[in-house]
Amino acid sequence: MVEPAESSASEADSPESQRREAPHPLPLAAGAAMAVAAGVALLLSFPTYGLWWLAPVGVGLLAAAAHRRRFRAGLGLGALAGLVLFLLLLRWTNLHTGLAPWLLLSGLQAGFIALLGGATAYVSPLVDRFRWAWPPATALLWVLQEAVRDRAPYGGFPWGRLAFSQEESPLLRLAALGGAPLVTFGVALAGGLLVTAAWRPWNLWPARLARGRLVLSAAGLALGAVAVTAAGLLVPTATPSGAPVTVAIVQGNVPRMGLDFNAQRRAVLENHVTATIALAERVAAGREPRPDLVVWPENASDVDPLRDATASRRISDAAAAIGAPILVGGILRGPAEGEVRNVGILWRPGTGPDLDQTYVKRHPVPFAEYMPLRRVARLVSEEVDRVADMVAGDRPGVVRTGPVTVGDVICFEVAYDGIVRDTVTNGAGILAVQTNNATFDVAEARQQMAMVRLRAVEHGRESLMASTVGVSGFVTTDGEVHEDTGFNTQEVVVRQLRVSEYRTLATRLGVWPEMLLVGVGLVLLAGAVVVRRRG
Structure with missing residues (x-):
């Protein structure tokens, strides 16, 4: 009786028996x-x-x-x-x-x-x-x-x-x-x-x-x-070996969370101006190092500073006070009626906007920043008509500030492999993600920061995320976050970043x-x- 049992066990364990097994889920x-x-x-x-x-x-x-x-x-x-x-x-x-x-x-x-x-x-x-x-x-x-x-x-x-x-x-x-x-x-x-x-x-x-x-x-x-x-x-x-640059992130915050941050445009802009001028006062007092670059988040100036004299003057006031260029997240109207562009525009002290160093967001979000199938979408919600059609840019987000070449991506673009890589292959020494989380919550902001951490490791670039309301912070090439801010607060953080020209295997291989x-x-x-x- 024992021998058949052993034979059965051996048979059951054989490849032939496994292949004959009924494939039950x-x-x-x-x-x-x-x-x-x-x-x-x-x-x-x-x-x-x-x-x-x-x-x-x-x-x-x-x-x-x-x-x-x-x-x-x-x-x-x-x-x-x-x-x-x-x-x-x-x-x-x-x-x-x-x-x-x-x-x-x-x-x-x-x-x-x-x-x-x-x-x-x-x-x-x-x-x-x-x-x-x-x-x-x-x-x-x-x-x-x-x-x-x-x-x-x-x-x-x-x-x-x-x-x-x-x-x-x-x-x-x-x-x-x-x-x-x-x-x-x-x-x-x-x-x-x-x-x-x-x-x-x-x-x-x-x-x-x-x-x-x-x-x-x-x-x-x-x-x-x-x-x-x-x-x-x-x-x-990767370990960046280039020259260090001091970068400041200004998180100006908004008066009220939600979609009506657009109705608070001047207040949001003023928050970022006053926070930058306050940083300049701390620099003058020796409490903070003078930054080589200041980064404002997406939608920091929803008032078009190229058309609005007051907005232009206030951004120039901030740049003059801090004595460094500001990468301003702004909205530009046009070129056609009803169209807008979501941009990162370099604002230099003394000379103002540098139009040659302006990045236009390449990947607007469908149904949020432009409306495909507008007539069909209107059947779902009449709110679709609040969405203007955002014009997509056609060049990688490479902004040359003088002290450093920045790879600029805006908001959800950090999730797209090719958009981030294009900035590095075109010369970016650090990465900057400008974002606006005023219509979301801390979970969305933290999820986005996780993407920045991956990009820093992927391309061997020290990185930062600048948000209107948080979470903002710096990321080193090992994926660690430094000086991250709270959510729905006004904060300014400053850190020295090292520029890199090295290309990781991932950067070289691309897709x-x-x-x-x-x-x-x-x-x-x-x-x-x-x-x-x-x-």
Whole structure:
């Protein structure tokens, strides 16, 4: 009687027996619960929660929930996880604009996670046949999903990328090698290792447990996930060796949070002027070093200073008092009636605006800074007519101040890989993100700061974020934040930054690491087609 049992255990553990195993998924109720848990785990990995180590757990939970299901069931489970993630991650979008934009945006982003869930289900026969392929397949599908979501529709919306959840993780350093896509790959690879380890109990677990193989294999894969994460520590971060420059961030604050900050234009401008003049007084008294450059945030001057004499005079007063150029975040009207430009314009003491050193935002936000399908959008909300069509710029945000060449990006542009990289390849020695968070909350500001941290590591550039209301601060090339401000406060912070001309591997390679991973991901899907047709 013993011999057949041993034979059965050996048979059950053989590759042939594994291939003959019926491909049963987890119970649907368990799958739905895991999809919800995946959304929650992914949410908690982002600021302001910051539990970055939960991102691989969320990836693994979704992979397990969708495994061995029909494509449509995978779609549903992916949509469930996506809705949990984005409805909560993007809840700041409904603070002042109502439910419709929040629900539509969250639903659209969840749709991409739904496609990810469907693709995960579709490749199940392939990863069942080649179990070693499950972790890299999981990682490749996440990169493929983000590559599409970052670009479509209307230029995409990269918020919620796995890479942006890793601000305190060792994996952040992978950005120096392959940018945000490689960080996402590392996170999802760790998640794939976890699900491969955890799935083993469902794959002939009695025989494996009897022979002690279950514990060893699962432990080995789980340790592999930890090793993938820890491997980021082996990647060195750039050390800028250029001349130091002293930079001041002026966070002027607004009288009232919300959409009506536009109705407070002169008050917001005056806040930034008076805060800069107060800094000049501290410099004159020897309490602060004199800055080489002052950075004001996006929308610091919503009064067009090229058309309004009072606004122009007040900005000139501030520049003269501090004795340094000011990178002013402003709104310029025109060129056509009803059009505006969102700009960073260099204002020099004594000479005023330097129009040759003006950056026009290249990626206005659809439905917020310009209105595609205006007639259709008007059916959803009449508020769309409050949105003027913002004219997009056509040049990288390179501003040459004299002491330093600044890579300027405005607000949500920090989420787009190519827009940031273009400033570095065109000569930027430091990075500056000008943003206005007056219509959002501290969660959105912290999520944006996490993106700045990744960009600093990715390109080896000391960086800063200047916000009207916070959070503002400086970021060194190891991703650490310094002198960060509070939210909804008026503050001025000053720090010495080092200029860099060094280009990281990520900067040199640009989009190629992502294209390589996307290409392999497409080969994976093609392989799944072949396996299904043969199966």
